[in-house]
Amino acid sequence: MRKFDVIVVGGGPAGAVTARVAAKAGATVLLLERRSQIEEPSACAGLVSPRTLSVLGASEACVVRRLRDATFHAPGGTVLSVHATSDRALVVDRSTLERELLARARDAGVEVRLGVSATAWTGGALEMAAPDGKETAAAAVLVGADGPESRVALWCGLRSFALGLSAAQAEVESAPEGDRVDVFVGRHVAPGFFAWSIPAQTGRLRVGLAVSSGVPPAPFLDRLLESRFPDRRVVARVEGTIPVPLPADGRIAGGGALLVGDAAAQVKPLSGGGLYFGGLCARLAGRAASRAAREARDCETHLERYETACHELLGPETRFGLAARSARDALDDADWDRLFSLLNRSDLLAVVSERIDIDHLRHMVPPLVSHPRLWGTLFTAWDLVRRRLGAEGGVAGSRDECL
Ligand SMILES: Cc1cc2nc3c(=O)[nH]c(=O)nc-3n(C[C@H](O)[C@H](O)[C@H](O)COP(=O)(O)OP(=O)(O)OC[C@H]3O[C@@H](n4cnc5c(N)ncnc54)[C@H](O)[C@@H]3O)c2cc1C
Structure with missing residues (x-):
């Protein structure tokens, strides 16, 4: 049976980046991807912040559009338009991005196998279904980068499955x-x-x-x-x-395995975008997996540190996003038109246009509340949301319950 320091299950963006970083840190790495070809269409809108490509370590070859403007439509027809002065989002061709990330993993020394599915993990050995039949390989650390319906999570008793x-x-x-x-x-x-x-x-x-x-x-x-x-x-x-972000006690590492990307529910709660959070955590995951594999005595300590580092990194934005999402979910269709009519002020939209950052929406709050002339509007908007939340039983999933 062949032995690797790290086996990564899943060749999406999170798996490819984790594998590349682990290999660059000195580990022997096998990456398995069940698709035999990386091609469109994929279940992804491909909208990312410009910084996401550098986080993933990808070039701009996958970029098909650069966007500055956004229009938000309430159900009754009221709209809010944001016009930024610089590119705030890129639209990427997902398969071009994935092919580049897998090529870069190969260049770093990762053995990439397409068309191979992981089927079971027992006692440090992974069973795989390959085109020529069943195979087995051993690993010191198993990485689950196998998406929102992660089998690795189940095999390793990690995060309880969240719908x-x-x-x-x-x-x-x-x-x-x-x-x-x-x-x-x-x-x-x-x-x-x-x-x-x-x-x-x-x-x-x-x-x-x-x-x-x-x-x-x-x-x-x-x-x-x-x-x-x-x-x-x-x-x-x-x-x-x-995936819906996990509660703070949702385990994503331990017992010789770790989860990354959608498998660990590392997504922005308000938009569902996972490429930026997944990329950030994949870099941590690659380094942690490599260390955990090569320092067997401290394996669990390195895995635990990975989990803590992810919670610290994503926690503030996740808590903000989940609270904002509860507020969003509490609004009915008429509320949306009322809210958009209230917020449709050129001075308010100018602040949003200037400061909007699709990865860190909470960073927009301080500049907004720093303008006393906006306080009346913001208070009325907050009061509308607060009343709805009161009617629905409060902000769910905020504060310490989540990441
Ligand atoms: C409709 C839609 C639109 C989206 N739009 C955006 C967007 O605009 N911007 C953004 O940032 N995010 C978006 N997302 C989220 C984004 O697509 C995910 O966060 C991202 O793909 C997660 O990457 P990943 O590598 O963790 O998982 P995945 O991309 O799901 O990759 C997991 C890989 O594991 C493989 N795999 C699974 N099981 C096995 C197995 N047993 N053996 C071998 N291989 C296996 C799968 O084939 C897959 O390739 C969107 C999601 C959806 C559903």
Whole structure:
């Protein structure tokens, strides 16, 4: 049986970065990906902050658009528009990004095997289903980068399985659109989350949404396409899961294994984006896995430190995002129009346009409250949300209960 310091299950962005970082730190690394080819369509809108590519260690070869503007649509037709003065988001071609990350892992010395599924993990040995039959390999550390429905998490008794949001996305043909993201909110549009339209390659839009777990997303997507994009040809459709961030005691490392990326629910709670948080944690994961494998006596200490470091890194934004999400979920469709009418002030939107950072939405709060002329509007908006939250039993999932 072949032996590796680290075996990474999953060749998505988090797995590829973890494997590369572990190999660069001196570990022998095997990465398994069950897909035999990395190709579109993928269940991802590909919207990331410019800093995400450097966090992942990717070039700009995957970038298909640069965006500054966003328009938010309330159900009754009220809109809020944000016009930033510099690029705030990139739209990437996901398969180009993944191929580059896997190539960079190979260059770092990782043995990358496509078309191979991990099927079981017992006593330090991983069973795999490869095109030529069953194989087994041993590892000092197993990394679960196998997405929101992680099997590694189950095999290793890590995080208790949390249900995720159900998402659906269509790629539609369109006339060349402006470089603008559209976000559609409301219980009728996407109960429990929101819908989006993102310009991608020329003549293509990614139109998608996520809804509360257990709600089928396809009928909501059909309705969105019919109402907002009639007569547009649908080129491809995909479905996927967006994990919900874990409670603070959700275990993501221990017993010779660690989880990273969607497998560890490392996503932004307000937007569901996982490439930035997953990339940050993958760098920690690669270093931790390498150390844990090579310093066998301190293996569990290194894994524990990884878990603590992730909680510290993501905790503040996660707590803010979950509290804001509870507030968002409490609003009914009429509230959204009321709220957007209130917030539709040029001075307020100018502050948002200048300061918006899609990875750290909480950083927008201090600049907003630093303008006394906005206090009246912000208080009225907060009061509307507070009343709804009171009616729904308060902010769930905030403070110390989560990461
Ligand atoms: C509709 C939708 C839109 C999204 N849009 C955005 C966005 O705009 N921006 C953003 O930042 N995030 C977005 N996300 C989230 C983002 O796609 C994920 O956070 C990201 O893909 C997580 O990367 P990962 O490597 O952790 O997991 P994944 O990308 O899920 O990769 C896991 C890999 O593991 C493989 N695998 C699973 N089990 C096994 C096994 N047993 N053996 C071998 N291989 C296995 C899978 O084939 C897969 O390739 C979106 C998600 C959805 C569903």
